[in-house]
Amino acid sequence: MGISGFEPSFLVGCKAVQQAHGARLATLAGRRLTGFAVVRFVEDGDWFAECPVVLDFDGIQVEVCHWKFDELSIGWDTIDTAAEIAGWEWFELTPRWSQHDERLQPFVGQELREVALLEWRPAGPGLAAGSLVVEFAFAGGCLRIANGLDENRIEVGGSRPDYVRHRLGC
Numbered sequence: 596m597g598i599s600g601f602e603p604s605f606l607v608g609c610k611a612v613q614q615a616h617g618a619r620l621a622t623l624a625g626r627r628l629t630g631f632a633v634v635r636f637v638e639d640g641d642w643f644a645e646c647p648v649v650l651d652f653d654g655i656q657v658e659v660c661h662w663k664f665d666e667l668s669i670g671w672d673t674i675d676t677a678a679e680i681a682g683w684e685w686f687e688l689t690p691r692w693s694q695h696d697e698r699l700q701p702f703v704g705q706e707l708r709e710v711a712l713l714e715w716r717p718a719g720p721g722l723a724a725g726s727l728v729v730e731f732a733f734a735g736g737c738l739r740i741a742n743g744l745d746e747n748r749i750e751v752g753g754s755r756p757d758y759v760r761h762r763l764g765c
Contacts, residue, residue: 597682604667
């Protein structure tokens with residue numbers, strides 16, 4: 596992808612993600628969201644949802660990226676969002692880090708209350724069954740970075756009833 600510092604380690608399943616990142620995600624509670632970065636195309640401003648979503652909590656940077664139907668990578672303090680994204684000269688659009696997103700902006704400055712993993716468990720069969728969502732709960736509502744079937748999806752507000760919630764740090 597040409598993103599400086601991005602070396603994803605994709606995991607599958609709630610247990611694997613909890614073991615690798617659960618304790619560290621839980622320690623974010625009590626910190627304020629002080630910034631974020633997403634990749635947008637310069638030419639049209641569209642969000643490039645295949646790139647990681649970077650959230651900064653008082654100097655601790657968490658980097659969330661979904662891939663395929665069920666893979667999730669969580670990184671810590673590795674991505675340099677000030678660096679240019681390289682290797683896209685051949686493409687007609689230019690990706691660039693942006694600190695503008697109408698879904699994320701309302702949470703900046705708010706204290707994080709809790710982080711949880713949500714597991715998609717629909718009543719019937721589905722391609723995304725078992726995929727994970729990282730939920731960040733603030734006083735002003737919840738922000739979720741979900742699997743959008745081979746890309747990231749940002750959700751705000753209440754979660755769907757087909758999610759099973761797994762608390763972290765209990």
